[in-house]
Amino acid sequence: METPLTHNISPGGEPPDLAQYEKTGGYAALRKVLGMAPAEVQAVVKESNLRGRGGAGFPTAQKWSFVPMGDDAPRPKYLVCNADEMEPGTFKDRLLLEGDPHQLIEGIIISAYAIQADVAYVFLRWAYKLAARRMEKAIAEAYRHSYLGKNILGSAYSLEMHLHVSAGRYMCGEETALLNALEGKRANPRAKPPYPQVSGLWGKPTIVNNVETLCNIPHIVSQGAEWFKSLSRSGGGTKLYGISGRVKKPGLWELPMGTSMREILEEHAGGMCDGYQFRGLLPGGASTDFVTAEHLDVAMDFDSMQKVGSRLGTGTMIVLDDKTCPVGMLLNLEHFFAQESCGWCTPCWSGLSWIEQILQDMEEGRGRASDLELLESHTRLLGPGHTFCALAPGAAEPLQSGLKYFRDDFERHIHEKRCPWSRT
Amino acid sequence: MLSEQEMREIEVHARHYPNNRAVCIEALKIVQQHRGWVSNEGIADVAEALQMKPAELEAVATFYNMIFRKPVGKHVILLCDSVSCWIMGYERLREHLGDRLGIRPGQTTADGRFTLLPNVCLGACDHAPVMMVDDAHYQDLDPARIDEILASYQQEEKREEEKPTDGNTADS
Amino acid sequence: MTTIHIDNRPYPAKDGENLLQECLSLGFNLPYFCWHPALGSVGACRQCAIKQFRNEEDKRGKIVMACMTAAKDGIRISIDDPEAREFRASVAEWLMVNHPHDCPVCDEGGECHLQDMTVMNGHVYRRYRGRKRTFHNQDLGPLVNHEMNRCIQCYRCTRFYRDYAGGRDLEELVLRNQVYFGRHQDGVLESEFSGNLVEVCPTGVFTDKTLKRHYTRKWDLQTAPSVCVHCGLGCNTIPGERYGALRRIRNRFNGAVNGYFLCDRGRYGYEFVNSARRIRQPLLRKNRTEPLQLASKRDALQHLGEMLSSGVRAIGIGSPRASLEANFALRTLVGGDRFYLGISERDFRLLASIRDILKKGPARTPSLHEVELADAVLVLGEDVTNTAPRLGLALRQSVRRQPEKRAKKMDIPLWNDHAVREAMQKEHGPLFIATVADTRIDDIATCTFRGPPAELARLGLAIAHALDPGAPQAPDLSDAARALAGAIAEKLKAAERPLVISGMGCGDKAVVEAAANVTWALCNMGRPAELCYVVPECNSLGAMLLGGGSLETALEAMDDTAADILIILENDLYRRGDAAMVDRLLAAARHIVMIDHIEHATSAKADVVLPAATFAEADGTLVNNEGRAQRFFQVFVPEGEIEGDSRSDTPRDIPGDIQESWRWMRDIMVAGRGDERQWSSLDDVTAACAAAIPSLESILRAAPSAAFRMDGQKIPREPHRYSGRTAMHANISIHEPEQPPDPDTALAFSMEGYPGHPPPSLIPRFWAPGWNSIQALNKFQDEVGGPLSGGDPGERLIEPMPGTGKKAAYFKNIPAGFEPRAGEWLLLPLHHIFGSEELSLLAPGIAELSVQPYLALNPEDASDLGLAAGDEVQLRLKAQGDAQVDVTADGAANAAATTAENTAEIFRLPLRFKPELLHGTAGLPVGLADMGNLAGIALPAWGELKKMEKGKV
Ligand SMILES: Cc1cc2nc3c(=O)[nH]c(=O)nc-3n(C[C@H](O)[C@H](O)[C@H](O)COP(=O)(O)O)c2cc1C
Ligand code: SF4
Numbered sequence A: 001m002e003t004p005l006t007h008n009i010s011p012g013g014e015p016p017d018l019a020q021y022e023k024t025g026g027y028a029a030l031r032k033v034l035g036m037a038p039a040e041v042q043a044v045v046k047e048s049n050l051r052g053r054g055g056a057g058f059p060t061a062q063k064w065s066f067v068p069m070g071d072d073a074p075r076p077k078y079l080v081c082n083a084d085e086m087e088p089g090t091f092k093d094r095l096l097l098e099g100d101p102h103q104l105i106e107g108i109i110i111s112a113y114a115i116q117a118d119v120a121y122v123f124l125r126w127a128y129k130l131a132a133r134r135m136e137k138a139i140a141e142a143y144r145h146s147y148l149g150k151n152i153l154g155s156a157y158s159l160e161m162h163l164h165v166s167a168g169r170y171m172c173g174e175e176t177a178l179l180n181a182l183e184g185k186r187a188n189p190r191a192k193p194p195y196p197q198v199s200g201l202w203g204k205p206t207i208v209n210n211v212e213t214l215c216n217i218p219h220i221v222s223q224g225a226e227w228f229k230s231l232s233r234s235g236g237g238t239k240l241y242g243i244s245g246r247v248k249k250p251g252l253w254e255l256p257m258g259t260s261m262r263e264i265l266e267e268h269a270g271g272m273c274d275g276y277q278f279r280g281l282l283p284g285g286a287s288t289d290f291v292t293a294e295h296l297d298v299a300m301d302f303d304s305m306q307k308v309g310s311r312l313g314t315g316t317m318i319v320l321d322d323k324t325c326p327v328g329m330l331l332n333l334e335h336f337f338a339q340e341s342c343g344w345c346t347p348c349w350s351g352l353s354w355i356e357q358i359l360q361d362m363e364e365g366r367g368r369a370s371d372l373e374l375l376e377s378h379t380r381l382l383g384p385g386h387t388f389c390a391l392a393p394g395a396a397e398p399l400q401s402g403l404k405y406f407r408d409d410f411e412r413h414i415h416e417k418r419c420p421w422s423r424t
Numbered sequence B: 001m002l003s004e005q006e007m008r009e010i011e012v013h014a015r016h017y018p019n020n021r022a023v024c025i026e027a028l029k030i031v032q033q034h035r036g037w038v039s040n041e042g043i044a045d046v047a048e049a050l051q052m053k054p055a056e057l058e059a060v061a062t063f064y065n066m067i068f069r070k071p072v073g074k075h076v077i078l079l080c081d082s083v084s085c086w087i088m089g090y091e092r093l094r095e096h097l098g099d100r101l102g103i104r105p106g107q108t109t110a111d112g113r114f115t116l117l118p119n120v121c122l123g124a125c126d127h128a129p130v131m132m133v134d135d136a137h138y139q140d141l142d143p144a145r146i147d148e149i150l151a152s153y154q155q156e157e158k159r160e161e162e163k164p165t166d167g168n169t170a171d172s
Numbered sequence C: 001m002t003t004i005h006i007d008n009r010p011y012p013a014k015d016g017e018n019l020l021q022e023c024l025s026l027g028f029n030l031p032y033f034c035w036h037p038a039l040g041s042v043g044a045c046r047q048c049a050i051k052q053f054r055n056e057e058d059k060r061g062k063i064v065m066a067c068m069t070a071a072k073d074g075i076r077i078s079i080d081d082p083e084a085r086e087f088r089a090s091v092a093e094w095l096m097v098n099h100p101h102d103c104p105v106c107d108e109g110g111e112c113h114l115q116d117m118t119v120m121n122g123h124v125y126r127r128y129r130g131r132k133r134t135f136h137n138q139d140l141g142p143l144v145n146h147e148m149n150r151c152i153q154c155y156r157c158t159r160f161y162r163d164y165a166g167g168r169d170l171e172e173l174v175l176r177n178q179v180y181f182g183r184h185q186d187g188v189l190e191s192e193f194s195g196n197l198v199e200v201c202p203t204g205v206f207t208d209k210t211l212k213r214h215y216t217r218k219w220d221l222q223t224a225p226s227v228c229v230h231c232g233l234g235c236n237t238i239p240g241e242r243y244g245a246l247r248r249i250r251n252r253f254n255g256a257v258n259g260y261f262l263c264d265r266g267r268y269g270y271e272f273v274n275s276a277r278r279i280r281q282p283l284l285r286k287n288r289t290e291p292l293q294l295a296s297k298r299d300a301l302q303h304l305g306e307m308l309s310s311g312v313r314a315i316g317i318g319s320p321r322a323s324l325e326a327n328f329a330l331r332t333l334v335g336g337d338r339f340y341l342g343i344s345e346r347d348f349r350l351l352a353s354i355r356d357i358l359k360k361g362p363a364r365t366p367s368l369h370e371v372e373l374a375d376a377v378l379v380l381g382e383d384v385t386n387t388a389p390r391l392g393l394a395l396r397q398s399v400r401r402q403p404e405k406r407a408k409k410m411d412i413p414l415w416n417d418h419a420v421r422e423a424m425q426k427e428h429g430p431l432f433i434a435t436v437a438d439t440r441i442d443d444i445a446t447c448t449f450r451g452p453p454a455e456l457a458r459l460g461l462a463i464a465h466a467l468d469p470g471a472p473q474a475p476d477l478s479d480a481a482r483a484l485a486g487a488i489a490e491k492l493k494a495a496e497r498p499l500v501i502s503g504m505g506c507g508d509k510a511v512v513e514a515a516a517n518v519t520w521a522l523c524n525m526g527r528p529a530e531l532c533y534v535v536p537e538c539n540s541l542g543a544m545l546l547g548g549g550s551l552e553t554a555l556e557a558m559d560d561t562a563a564d565i566l567i568i569l570e571n572d573l574y575r576r577g578d579a580a581m582v583d584r585l586l587a588a589a590r591h592i593v594m595i596d597h598i599e600h601a602t603s604a605k606a607d608v609v610l611p612a613a614t615f616a617e618a619d620g621t622l623v624n625n626e627g628r629a630q631r632f633f634q635v636f637v638p639e640g641e642i643e644g645d646s647r648s649d650t651p652r653d654i655p656g657d658i659q660e661s662w663r664w665m666r667d668i669m670v671a672g673r674g675d676e677r678q679w680s681s682l683d684d685v686t687a688a689c690a691a692a693i694p695s696l697e698s699i700l701r702a703a704p705s706a707a708f709r710m711d712g713q714k715i716p717r718e719p720h721r722y723s724g725r726t727a728m729h730a731n732i733s734i735h736e737p738e739q740p741p742d743p744d745t746a747l748a749f750s751m752e753g754y755p756g757h758p759p760p761s762l763i764p765r766f767w768a769p770g771w772n773s774i775q776a777l778n779k780f781q782d783e784v785g786g787p788l789s790g791g792d793p794g795e796r797l798i799e800p801m802p803g804t805g806k807k808a809a810y811f812k813n814i815p816a817g818f819e820p821r822a823g824e825w826l827l828l829p830l831h832h833i834f835g836s837e838e839l840s841l842l843a844p845g846i847a848e849l850s851v852q853p854y855l856a857l858n859p860e861d862a863s864d865l866g867l868a869a870g871d872e873v874q875l876r877l878k879a880q881g882d883a884q885v886d887v888t889a890d891g892a893a894n895a896a897a898t899t900a901e902n903t904a905e906i907f908r909l910p911l912r913f914k915p916e917l918l919h920g921t922a923g924l925p926v927g928l929a930d931m932g933n934l935a936g937i938a939l940p941a942w943g944e945l946k947k948m949e950k951g952k953v
């Protein structure tokens, strides 16, 4: 089984420096690309069917194709690497940032070349201190070796790259809010259209891609689209899958895209901890719908997960066990979302805090029967398109599926006027 | 006024952006790095340096989580309260830390040593529960491990206290 | 025009416009909060949700925000869709989650958009059981009150204040459901447009602090359409009265003039009407040495009649702050050849020059709205935010025109406000500001230039010359100035709608003429250039069109004819001219008659003082700087002091002695000459004026006459919910008082009358069923955001000469470059929005914000004088004649000849630094209270400065 993204990564160890990275074939893809036309690079990526790993799964090459090209395109153009990773339960980009920074840098340079960007930013979450140090060092190395800066490797192409360390807000991960944050503003999202590809950072054409997405690029360029497709069981490429919760071996693995949830849970994570029963899981971070035991054989890819009413999301699962209160878990999740709401649109800033309030009441024995209907209506009302960005719809996903799968538990809270899991 | 050191650090970052405004978040973080938190004076200083208005900085400073507009202790403990850590027993650790330090989340110990803040997911969910103390991550926590960690900070401080003061700081 | 389908019926719509605006224009009651016709869409509140269907077959559709969706041909939407309705109702419920239930005590109650929308959405029952979040409020100064608990986070306040008006001290703080709209710390809001927050905020977060002190519900206010009297722009207002006191001013939308916004001077200056300095009863003295005594109207008129019938001659001094009708009545009383305008010779020449340039030149004067459409602007000599504040706000919009073209190219509709702003970033279209000192809009200027008036004029001439070599050039220009002139010329030439703004603010005719040269050079090249002059007062241009002479010529006339009576209309002459000159003028008259509404230095010297009505107590016509004649209407009948004893049992609703100035003139004529009463209503005066003065002919059309009726009825000044009419006088009489008649207008002092929409110039308030807030205005426009249905009020009196094919001839006076003098400083006028204007200064809120008198120097000049900041400066003025900066080619000789006379008066003023002042010049604030004899000095003027020895005068 090939693991292109992580083959250089030794967890807990030092990442390869530039020389080591080159030794394993690093930056060869970049050299190749500099001899290609940007359109050719875009074509290869298109051919590969690479879909964004940031959560929404948008086809990467298609996103790039909206960037104005040619001599009269507005300048400078920007490429931003989204390394904000603040979704609860998600810890995949961190491995790539800490474990093989040059792979990411090469991916960024190639992608920037494909859209002829002039400046690249890595928008990094503040808590990733080690990643910041390593990225900083690797960027400096890349500059020293002419992989960055003016006339990269003697070509006509130039690119500046900067690390921007955020000051902390989940909203910053949303690509348009991220642009505002980079501009030194409050991270409120922006209206789309216009899309960032046309009017992005400082009003200029901008592409925002996830860390994992970008790390795939050098491999696609050097080994080809067909190879990339062949890596997966369905969909294309490999995927970093993670799992947390009461499982024997929580962790993160690079596996063929389309690996089933059961395989990840039972084979890689070793199954549930002793004394704990599986009740359900959030497949791709806090903002995805619960799936339950009946879904475990579904392949973890974009389309299959959608079919069972959930999303691949970030591919990092959070497992709910039988000794944990599902209402409490939802309260924890909704508290997160309510707290991280940027305050821009009404359903989000008001609806989420109301949801949190209701769940809190339930947990503390003050729930009423009518609350279930209130919660349900909120999951509908906070649906996609109703709110300004995807934060609130994301918050509605675990709640709506939780209400569906754990209805009994909600009702017990209401009838017993207490949380059945509470120790008091 | 910003110190020379603060100014120098801000200037390094300013080169990464096409305008002053964009560096303001970094500038607030730098001031916080040096002064522990961002006071009204800190806001005014950054405003002056970047030709911004205090209100414009306040708008940004109060939006982001990691800019402290209130004084914090010497060490800031950020205990992850998000879903994976919650499942893995965050609440127990919160009680434990609270007991040990004699404070509730959001408070600072009377001796000014520690501030305890709950925090969103720290991105190490496979090693939950997790916390950060200043820049250091601590994973797979349980009460015993927390005691160890607190003790190590106390020892470190004791070592610092025992260090003979050097002449420079004697009077100024 | 395209066709859109709303709930399966076709409607015409404007292609590409946002659907919310289109639905509102079509008359649908679609609720909204964050959208504002002048601020565009941002999609924050989610209140305007509708259903959009892909095609006729699509029955499910999807929820979209109307304000963020473009009207495209064939688009199918539903407002009535149950899911859309449910969603909108939920938005109301969410907004009410944290909202206090304080409507009964909330200042916004009864005109609250949130109230209206909550009702419109059918949100009735509260389901939220949690605690509401609470905030601390801030003290934002004397004008705007802050009550954050009522906030619904619609972001309109900051979008207006910061994005639209350029304010930088009001921001969004914190996040989630805790967003706080406020300042960094307590303190006075810095923007001079802060009062608009009161109308922009759809709830009671920002309310009128001055109203709070004498609070009245909207439905209990008697209101009438009015025009602001605090500068020359003529913004339209709605003053409201209750119990004989003016309670507040609101914006009256006029699409061509002020649109949706007023400045704070205009909004809050109104309290002068309630001032303790009001003259409410005639005052009389038969002998100059005695003090003025209260007198009855009859006695006063009889006394005047006796004086006049003795055959003496009267000279009349009118006023640029009085209506055309008032001025015309005085002119009729004294005769056209004995009527003077009550302004200094310097101002007279400036105004005459402006009048002639506008009337005879090829350039058109733009409305304020047209200013907003200009895409390249030169401001020559005028500190607009301080002399004509609303114009500053308009210029903040014009600098967006060029960058907007870029946004348009990117296919971003201009209503998509944030997207446009993000695409434009900080880019501003060309705006060049050449003034004597810093201005409040320098932040959006492409380039600024500072210098004394002569240098500003020379820059202007150089620009004109760069455009057209046939225009005269200023010699000996510095290379920098020449290069700048070239750059400005390029930008003006390249623009689609170039605009030049100048005015009387820096007191220099050469500047006024240079501005004309620039505009004419553009016109001569076939460019559609516009020329906008700022004039100081609400009827400056109207008075000029009426004709008459200056104060100085009045003095000559007094000296020549030994006229016995000086009749002064609404004018404090000590603010108009050198105190010594005014003293001489007043001393030359045997009798001085003052007709005004406030006491001042001049009224104190009068022998007869007659209480005049203010704008709120009278009707009349004003001509603004655009040359637009606008009618203002009486808001209420003032309660004069009843003869002798104000505590008498006489019912208070019997009109007192305060009356319109024109009525005083008529009464004087009747008393003095036994004339027939030639005018019985305002229409008679207006008609006489229009007939007598050809250029004023169309003022008749500024508003319908008193005979106008809708369905046979008058238009009520009181809303139909007006309460307490039978009770308000019950302590005096239990009978319901008869409402005062109004012979002058088509409006009635009553709640009875025509319930529908009156013609635009007669709209006394905006209200529509279900729309109690100012947002009801949408119902008064055919196209929301566009002109009022029936056309925006006002009649333009001045249009450019039709193109004769002949090129405009340039002004040829070229001022010499500024030369600093040893030991003397050229004192330059500095204007203050709060403080420089006479009437608003009597409003406590404005007075609190007014600066104290000072003298400004650049720090180097100050240190040469041994002065540090905060020191006191001793100022000795050189003789007035010397200050004649009305320099012609042989100006130097002129100046030398007039230095003989020396006023030798000494003033002491605290020093302020103003680094931008050129060496050899100093700044002196204009018009402040406590300026003593400096009040009437025409600036620029030369003076000597010295450090004030401590304790000595
Ligand atoms: C509230 C919110 C938070 C997000 N956080 C992240 C994040 O931390 N990292 C990320 O790559 N994408 C995040 N996304 C998704 C981004 O908006 C965007 O779709 C993604 O960066 C695009 O990259 P991709 O095309 O490579 O997937 C977030 C979206 C939302 C709505
Ligand atoms: S203060 Fe008023 S304008 Fe501002 S967000 Fe709140 S409700 Fe809207």
Ligand code: FES
Pocket (backbone or CB within 6 Å): C020, C031, C032, C033, C034, C035, C042, C043, C044, C045, C046, C047, C048, C049, C065, C066, C067, C068
């Ligand atoms: S008015 Fe449309 S979202 Fe606010």
